[in-house]
Each structure stands twice: as structure tokens, then as C-alpha cells.
Amino acid sequence: ISFDSPHTGANFPLGVQEYFNFFGGFAGKYSDLAVAREYRDKLNTPAASQMLISHYTCTDQLAGANPSYAWFWDSMNSYGWPTSCKTVAISNGSGYGYKQPFDPGEQIIQWHSDDGITLEIGSRIYALYKSAATAKTVFYGRFDPWDWFDLIDESVYERSYSPYGLDNASGGTRDTFQELFDQLPYKNSDDWCNYSDHCFIPTCSSLGIPLSQIEQTIHNNGSVSSLSPFDEIHYAIDNEEHIEINARNKRWFMRAVLEDYDTDRDGFDDYQEYLLGTAYNNASDKLAFSIEFDVGAASSATLRWQALANTRYDVYKAEALAGAWQYIESVELTQAGTVGRSYAMDDGATNAFFKVSASPIDPVTD
Structure with missing residues (x-):
């Protein structure tokens, strides 16, 4: 059983990655920015480098992965999918085509602080723009502390695009935008975060379906669902938090494990007994009643x-x-x-x- 796993990659907003990269570079002298460096270091770990669909180390305006991404997936594909057992994929992402409630290229976070004396700092973070060729700003950052001879005075605009709407795609969600905003130093009442969640594991990725199908609805779409290598797939109606277990998908887990086995040979399989509340290993405890x-x-x-x-x-x-x-x-x-x-x-x-x-x-x- 695979549970909301990134079989064809995971998505971490590129604008947030660029925030970590830019402000993490100043963390050595400014402790308030230590969290940015900490998360930049996490982005550089093998797991993040191998699994993120877009990674800040790709310098092209076309959002792309770290070079280790291709190596990792080539290696995984050489092993192939399991063949000696039943395979089930469960996704927290919507299979009905429902996306996150914002558009590609839309600004998500606004942050600016300027005390007029010691520090001007701020950034704007945008959802990755969807286009065939045109790049738009995904991150703007400014850092200008008071220092002798104005040695540190930097502003950057990072622009990028993707053929897919990655940040707002259907998928298991993560509240990275809100988590980042909550940790920003020097916030004031003019700062804001419009959306907390983004697509973390695209629905197609968690079902082993190629990323080229990320814009497609899976429900009642056999031409897309048939691309999954799993024997059985399940997906949410609305996008849910990554690896959230709820009343609906819990049944998928229990059914996958218990159905078609009748441990006590009483004529009801173990999943039916689970539903009934009877003991699957006691033949005398089964569906029976008197009127x-x-x-x-x-x-x-x-x-x-x-x-x-x-x-x-x-x-x-x-x-x-x-x-x-x-x-x-x-x-x-x-x-x-x-x-x-x-x-x-x-x-x-x-x-x-x-x-x-x-x-x-x-x-x-x-």
C-alpha cells in the first residue's frame, strides 16, 4: 500500500525555496534569519534534491529539478514496480480536478519592514507561473541593514515559469506558506499571507501517473487512471492534508488488508467482519440475529x-x-x-x- 507518496515527484513552492536561499545567505551574521538557512540546508539534502519537481538550484527560467532528480528516478525505474503482490495507491489529492484556491503567478505573501534607521527587509512570494515560455516573478527579496560603508544592500528578483500549475495543482497539501509567514521576523500589520496551503504531492504523482497528466481529472477518466501501475487506486474528493487519515480513506486501508481473507472460515471475509464489528478469528461471532x-x-x-x-x-x-x-x-x-x-x-x-x-x-x- 502506497500512501500519498511522490512516485513521480513532490512539489515545494519555488518562491519559498528562493526565500530560503536568499535570506539564508545572511543567517551567519543575523540570527533572526537562522530558520531560512536551516531550511535551505534541508532543501540541499539528498531526499529533497532527488524528489522535488522544481528545485532552486536549477538556474534556468524554466523551473526544473536538481540533477540528482533524474538519476534517482532512473534508478527507481530500473527496479520497476512490485509484481508479486497486490498493489494499492491512496492519494490525499483530489481526483475530481479540484485545485488549490489560487492561480499560478498569484502573489501569496507580502512582507516588508523598514525602521528607517537600522534595517529594511522584505519579500514577496508568488505561486509559480504557468506558461509555455514566459517567466514571471516567483520571489522578490530585499535586505539592507545599517552597516558601515553600506556593504550589504541587496535586492533580487527571481523569475521562473512551468508548463504546469504546480503550486495550485490537485494533490495532498502542506501549509508551507503559512508556516513561513508565521516565522517571519519584524512583521507588521501591513504584512499578509493570502493562502496557507499548496500542492505538495500531486494526485497524479501519488498514483504513479506521469506528471504530464497533472492538469487532467482522474475520476471517471479511464484514459488517465489506466496509466497508473497500481492494481487499485483511491483518491480524495477535495484536496486533503498530506498523509491525513480520515474516516473515508481509513476504509480503503482496512479493505486492502482484510478483504478476500476469511480467517475463521465462517463465510464472511475479514473486512466484512471488521465492518460488522464481529471477530474475524472466531467462527461463532458472526452476522446472526433473532427477531x-x-x-x-x-x-x-x-x-x-x-x-x-x-x-x-x-x-x-x-x-x-x-x-x-x-x-x-x-x-x-x-x-x-x-x-x-x-x-x-x-x-x-x-x-x-x-x-x-x-x-x-x-x-x-x-
């Missing part, structure tokens, strides 16, 4: 039973055991509890028979 039956004075019959979770109970009625069963209704519970139902009876009928059949259901249908 309490009362006939009321007002030509009605009341049925009561103890219901298990995630079970559908189908109720039928017949006037003779040898006759046809007439379907009345289905009762579904997501939690165990007592069910009580009253049904009308025909005053002129000699007999009335009721039947309730039960079957486990999976509340997550995909």
Missing part, C-alpha cells in the same frame, strides 16, 4: 431485533410460507443498535409471515 415479534390490537405487527453496524436488513412479508415474499423496506445502520418496525396486517387474512435477511454493506463505495 422479537408482537401482534398489536390495531391490526399491526411489530418486529424488533439487535442490529449490527454497517448491515442492511431487508424486510419481507408473505401471507403463506409457500407464497411469494413481498419486499417492504430496507433498514441500514452505521452503528449497532436496536431496530423496531411496525407493519400493517390485513384483517381478513388468516396468516401473515415476515422475513428479515441481513447482509454486510460497505459505506464507502469506491
Whole structure:
């Protein structure tokens, strides 16, 4: 099982990388900028260099990866995908084409401080621009402290572009923008961060689908989903936080591990027993129930039973055991509890028979 993994690369906003690179260069003399240098060092680790789709060490205006990226993926591709087991990929990114709520090239962070005497410092950070050839500013930085002979007085504009909308793509999210903004020194009321999250693991990457399909909707799109090398894929409806476990994707994990195995050989596989709340290793603990039956004075019959979770109970009625069963209704519970139902009876009928059949259901249908 692969959980929101960067099979074709991860995305860390290039504008934030350029912030770390620029201000990290001054951290040796200005301790307030130590965090920038710390994160620049993390960007230079083998893991970040090998897995980031765009990396600040690429000096072309076309956003590109560190040279170790190609080496790493060539190496991984030479091993190939697992073939001797069932493979399942689960993504926190939307498979329905929903993107992050900002546009490529949009400004995300505004920060500027100038006390007029000792220091002017600030930056503007933008989402990476989407274009076939035109570059736009992804980072502006200024650092001008008071020092003798004005030795440090720097301003930079870093411009770049990508054929894909990476920062706002569908994918498992990370709140890097907000995390950076919260750590900025010398902030004032005019500073702002418009968006906290960005795409960290594109949905296509977590499903092993080529990055060339990053703009495509995967749901009900067989031409794209079929490109995944996994036997089974699952994705979120809306973009979720990277490696967030929730009620919906938890079922995917449990089903992948437990289905098609009947440990106690009671006729229900282990995933069905998980849904029911019965013991998968105890044949006597399975889907079973008894009905309490009362006939009321007002030509009605009341049925009561103890219901298990995630079970559908189908109720039928017949006037003779040898006759046809007439379907009345289905009762579904997501939690165990007592069910009580009253049904009308025909005053002129000699007999009335009721039947309730039960079957486990999976509340997550995909």
C-alpha cells in the first residue's frame, strides 16, 4: 500500500525555496534569519534534491529539478514496480480536478519592514507561473541593514515559469506558506499571507501517473487512471492534508488488508467482519440475529431485533410460507443498535409471515 507518496515527484513552492536561499545567505551574521538557512540546508539534502519537481538550484527560467532528480528516478525505474503482490495507491489529492484556491503567478505573501534607521527587509512570494515560455516573478527579496560603508544592500528578483500549475495543482497539501509567514521576523500589520496551503504531492504523482497528466481529472477518466501501475487506486474528493487519515480513506486501508481473507472460515471475509464489528478469528461471532415479534390490537405487527453496524436488513412479508415474499423496506445502520418496525396486517387474512435477511454493506463505495 502506497500512501500519498511522490512516485513521480513532490512539489515545494519555488518562491519559498528562493526565500530560503536568499535570506539564508545572511543567517551567519543575523540570527533572526537562522530558520531560512536551516531550511535551505534541508532543501540541499539528498531526499529533497532527488524528489522535488522544481528545485532552486536549477538556474534556468524554466523551473526544473536538481540533477540528482533524474538519476534517482532512473534508478527507481530500473527496479520497476512490485509484481508479486497486490498493489494499492491512496492519494490525499483530489481526483475530481479540484485545485488549490489560487492561480499560478498569484502573489501569496507580502512582507516588508523598514525602521528607517537600522534595517529594511522584505519579500514577496508568488505561486509559480504557468506558461509555455514566459517567466514571471516567483520571489522578490530585499535586505539592507545599517552597516558601515553600506556593504550589504541587496535586492533580487527571481523569475521562473512551468508548463504546469504546480503550486495550485490537485494533490495532498502542506501549509508551507503559512508556516513561513508565521516565522517571519519584524512583521507588521501591513504584512499578509493570502493562502496557507499548496500542492505538495500531486494526485497524479501519488498514483504513479506521469506528471504530464497533472492538469487532467482522474475520476471517471479511464484514459488517465489506466496509466497508473497500481492494481487499485483511491483518491480524495477535495484536496486533503498530506498523509491525513480520515474516516473515508481509513476504509480503503482496512479493505486492502482484510478483504478476500476469511480467517475463521465462517463465510464472511475479514473486512466484512471488521465492518460488522464481529471477530474475524472466531467462527461463532458472526452476522446472526433473532427477531422479537408482537401482534398489536390495531391490526399491526411489530418486529424488533439487535442490529449490527454497517448491515442492511431487508424486510419481507408473505401471507403463506409457500407464497411469494413481498419486499417492504430496507433498514441500514452505521452503528449497532436496536431496530423496531411496525407493519400493517390485513384483517381478513388468516396468516401473515415476515422475513428479515441481513447482509454486510460497505459505506464507502469506491
